[in-house]
Amino acid sequence: MALDSEVPEPPDLSNRGTPREFEWQEETLGSEDFYREDIEDLLQEGAWKEGFNEWAEYTTLDEEHVRLVSDLGLFQAFDFYWDPTDDRLRFDAPTLPDDWRELNATGSLDSSTVSTIDSELDDLGRTVKEVLDDYLERDDEASDFGWGEETYGERGE
Numbered sequence: 657m658a659l660d661s662e663v664p665e666p667p668d669l670s671n672r673g674t675p676r677e678f679e680w681q682e683e684t685l686g687s688e689d690f691y692r693e694d695i696e697d698l699l700q701e702g703a704w705k706e707g708f709n710e711w712a713e714y715t716t717l718d719e720e721h722v723r724l725v726s727d728l729g730l731f732q733a734f735d736f737y738w739d740p741t742d743d744r745l746r747f748d749a750p751t752l753p754d755d756w757r758e759l760n761a762t763g764s765l766d767s768s769t770v771s772t773i774d775s776e777l778d779d780l781g782r783t784v785k786e787v788l789d790d791y792l793e794r795d796d797e798a799s800d801f802g803w804g805e806e807t808y809g810e811r812g813e
Contacts, residue, residue: 659712661722664731666704669696672735690737695745698791699736699784707784717776724761725773728752734781736788745788749774749781 669692717725725731733750751774756762762770 659715659717659719659722661712661719663705663708663712664726666696666699667732667734667736669693669699669736672737690740692735692737695736695738695788698788701791703787703791704784707787708780710787711776711780711783715776715779716772721769721773721776725777727761730777734777734784736781736785745785745792747781747785749778751777 672690672692730750730752735748737746737748738744739746752762752765752770753759756765756770765773
């Protein structure tokens with residue numbers, strides 16, 4: 657059954673630190689641009705809405721769970737970035753807080769539901785990343801340039 661929920665605003669990727677699962681490699685030290693500004697533009701231009709709507713067709717979450725995720729700010733906690741080490745787009749999906757049992761909003765959930773919500777958030781991130789990959793491929797075909805320095809040049813901070 658498709659989820660009947662309003663698409664939340666895309667995440668604001670500005671002012672983010674180093675991604676959660678990212679480790680600098682010797683060859684990437686100094687390449688501190690994760691192209692979040694450019695990715696945020698793509699999310700605003702429709703990639704987030706397209707990915708969310710695709711995910712909503714297949715998610716096992718109901719409207720109540722989606723509202724909970726939204727109320728906890730987890731949609732805004734998604735992080736999408738360009739990984740200079742692997743030279744590819746990546747994402748970090750948020751999870752419910754470790755202290756979910758103590759929170760009023762989530763205290764009535766069981767661990768199976770929490771696990772399902774976390775898994776569905778990961779699926780949403782994967783779906784939006786695939787849409788972003790499609791957007792980047794279309795841009796590559798139109799410009800004959802790849803993502804990264806060739807397309808955007810070196811940017812001063």
